[in-house]
Amino acid sequence: MLKFIFCLVLLIPSLANAQVNTDSVSAGTDSVKINQLKEVVVTATQTEKNPMQVPLPVSQISGQEIRNRGLVRLNEILAEQTGLAVLPDAHGQGVQMQGFSPDYTMIMIDGLPLIGRTTGILELSRITTNNVDKIEIVKGPVSSLYGSEAMAGVINIITATPQPGVSGSFSSRYGTNNTADLSLSAGYGNEKLTASGFVNRYSSSGYSLQPQSGSPTVSPFYGYTLSGKMAYKLGRNTDLNLSIRNYNNNQTDRYLVDSRQVSGDGSEKDFNLSPSVIHRFSEKLTGTLRLYRSTYRTQSALNYTDDHTLYDESYFNQDFNRAEIQGDYKLNRTLRLTSGVGGQYEQVEATRYDQKESFTSGYLYAQADWYPLKKLNVIAGGRYDAHSVYKSQFSPKLAASYSLFSNKFVILASAGKGYKAPDFRQLYLDFTNAVVGYTVFGYEQVKPGIARLQQDGQIQTILVDPASLNKLNAESSTAYNFGYRYSPFKNLMWTVNAFRNNISDLIDSEPIAIKTNGQSVYSYSNIYKVYTRGIETEVNYRFFKNWAAAGGFQYLEAYDESVVDKIRQKQVFGTDPQTREAVRVTMSDYGGLLNRSKYMANVRLTYQENKYGLTASLRAIYRGRYGFSDADGNGIVNRDDEYVKGYTLFNASVSKLLFKKRLCAQLTAENLFDYKAPLTISNLPGRLLYAGISYHFSKNNVNN
Structure with missing residues (x-):
């Protein structure tokens, strides 16, 4: 199947190019225009480049497109993108990319990484999109620039910079489940100074997909985001920047534990501060100094409502500090060199850790952006990371693009290595479930933890000698991407990317001892290899001046190599659900890794009439079936009753500009046909209807 799809998408452009008159259509000036050569992307290479020429799988979502769809949180807009799946768990919603779990995608705001991952997921709804200029998505490992957590790719949310003069805006959206989103922004800019401020309040009454359980699926909450940016030109060659x-977020929890009601409040706090200095030493050489501090705090206290005794109390505190110097040197018109060096200090203190733990690391990276030929762009680079806990990592990358047919057809190819460091949980966790009785130790806690349990008489059998456990290493991947961008005329853009990721040293938990209560003691180790491969394609087309259509598709295979080997050796068996007899599992039965859909697709249709300020959009998002459980106990997905069935969601929005296009009224619907799967999909609360209004003003005649 994969080979057939790949051959098909490679053949079509050559046929189409022979038939298309490349001068037949000219683009209009409205916002549904497809090909915007003035746009640049930064995240893929840390330098400004035309998105058509970047030799990596990269896509952009403009702030105007987000506003036209009426979407106000990051999880909402990412769920509609080709090749991305937004996955829920008990701690929030994360994004899956190229078959990687959410742990492996770095989320950044203005090029700075966000911290605060719980079980690997960084809650996407923490991030508002009301102040976003654009979102850049780079797929495939970018560890050669960004280090750990960029093994699957990077999503960079770039916030808006104020235009010259005075500007401001107000927006509000209210709808289902008493969900309210309010934003206020103001900005000022002249030749020397730009400054902006932004405030957002987001709240909801929550919802329950299974009211009979006595526990909400999402508890009531309210949260605030405050941010600001300032840039000042200190002379002709020096820029000072500050972002904060x-x-x-505050949440009220209430649920049942052994038929007793438990309730309490929880809080989540995220703070980021980054000053930077950019100095142009000459026309060829630019230097940048960046400092970054980020803190993340959670706290919760739950009490039984009948007698007010404490049920559970927990906290999690994480600090992240970074200093980095970067240099950019334009050797000539065809070669640009970028290099940087930096250091990081991280620490965490939490209920489940015995003491405050910390990491230190240093890194350096270098990249060459070279045009050996006018039509050929080659980017080569690498990054070296030295860490206080795990062994050093080197992440190289090589990418190239070649333009054909007057730059209307660009071939892309890249190869690189990525890695993900063991997190604090995998290294330092010390947790015993008070109800069930199992215990989990991070690698660094195994020896003292087992010794303590033995001393207390809680160990019945040792399955793995702690002294024999190998040092926990970073997970690593080798990735290959190959594809093209094809724009035969200005109103059409077609992109294709085929990918393969070979991942080794994946970290997973395994039992190392049996306790006297019959429960297990678990720890973490590098135990298996997997690979993901697939192909994705997207087409954008504008027609009849006011109409635009787009569609995307991804085919994905994600397999555990050890399982594949055993299946080929005819060593894997399952149980027939009707006869209960043992049956041999074949490769066609094997569903791959959990929570990965083999097929995903999306289609959208947009109408925009600038004269009357009317915009309407209809989107359909399909996610194919995916493995969810192991009903026959063989450790893999191989039966139809082990899948969540595929489904399609329909979203729509319509907006009207009023009062000289300063005021916008909007209606938005998500999950229009009210699809639900209460037992398997917790982030689908049913149909969501919203009404919103926004106002924008600007005044450009400001004296400098």
Whole structure:
């Protein structure tokens, strides 16, 4: 199947190019225009480049497109993108990319990484999109620039910079489940100074997909985001920049534990501060100094409502500090060199850790952006990371693009290595479930933890000698991407990317001892290899001046190599659900890794009439079936009753500009046909209807 799809998408452009008159259509000036050569992308190479020429799988979502769809949180807009799946768990919603779990995608705001991952997921709804200029998505490992957590790719949310003069805006959206989103922004800019401020309040009454359980699926909450940016030109060659962001969320929890009601409050706080200096030493050489501090705090206290005794109390505190110097040197018109060096200090203190733990690391990276030929762009680079806990990592990358047919057809190819460091949980966790009785130790806690349990008489059998456990290493991947961008005329853009990721040293938990209560003691180790491969394609087309259509598709295979080997050796068996007899599992039965859909697709249709300020959009998002459980106990997905069935969601929005296009009224619907799967999909609360209004003003005649 994969070979057939790949051959098909490679053949079509050559046929189409022979038939298309490349001068037949000219683009209009409205916002549904497809090909915008003035746009640049930064995230893929840390330098500004035309998105058509970047030799990596990269895509952009403009702030105007987000506003036209009426979407106000990051999880909402990412769920509609080709090749991305937004996955829920008990701690929030994360994004899956190229078959990688959410742990492996770095989320950044203005090029700075966000911290605060719980079980690997960084809650996407923490991030508002009301102040976003654009979102850049780079697929495939970018560890050669960004280090750990960029093994699957990077999503960079770039916030808006104020235009010259005075500007401001207000927006509000209210709808289902008493969900309210309010934003206020103001900005000022002249030749020397730009400054902006932004405030957002986001709240909801929550919802329950299974009211009979006595527990909400999402508890009531309210949260605030405050952020600001300032840039000042200190002379002709020096820029001073400062960005600050603070997020504070409060939640009220209430649920049943052994038929007793438990309730309490929880809080989540996220703070980011980054000053930077950019100095142009000459026309060829530019230097940048960046400092970054980020803190993340959670706290919760739950009490039984009948007698007010404490049920559970927990906290999690994480600090992240970074200093980095970067240099950019334009050797000539065809070669640009970028290099940097930096250091990081991280620490965490939490209920489940015995003491405050910390990491230190240093890194250096270098990249060459070279045009050996006018039509050929080659980017080569690498990054070296030295860490205080795990062994050093080197992440190289090589990418190239070649333009054909007057730059209307660009071939892309890249190869690189990525890695993900063991997190604090995998290294330092010390947790015993008070109800069930199992215990989990991080690698660094195994020896003292087992010794303590033995001393207390809680160990019945040792399955793995702690002294024999190998040092926990970073997970690593080798990735290959190959594809093209094809724009035969200005109103059409077609992109294709085929990918393969070979991942080794994946970290997973395994039992190392049996306790006297019959429960297990678990720890983490590098135990298996997997690979993901597939192909994705997207087409954008504008027609009849006011109409635009787009569609995307991804085919994905994600397999555990050890399982594949055993299946080929005819060593894997399952149980027939009707006869209960043992049956041999074949490769056609094997569903791959959990929570990966083999097929995903999306289609959208947009109408925009600038004269009357009317915009309407209809989107359909399909996610094919995916493995969810192991009903026959063989450790893999191989039966139809082990899948969540595929489904399609329909989203729509319509907006009207009023009062000289300063005021916008909007209606938005998500999950229009009210699809639900309460037992398997917790982030689908049913149909969501919203009404919103926004106002924008600007005044450009400001004296400098």
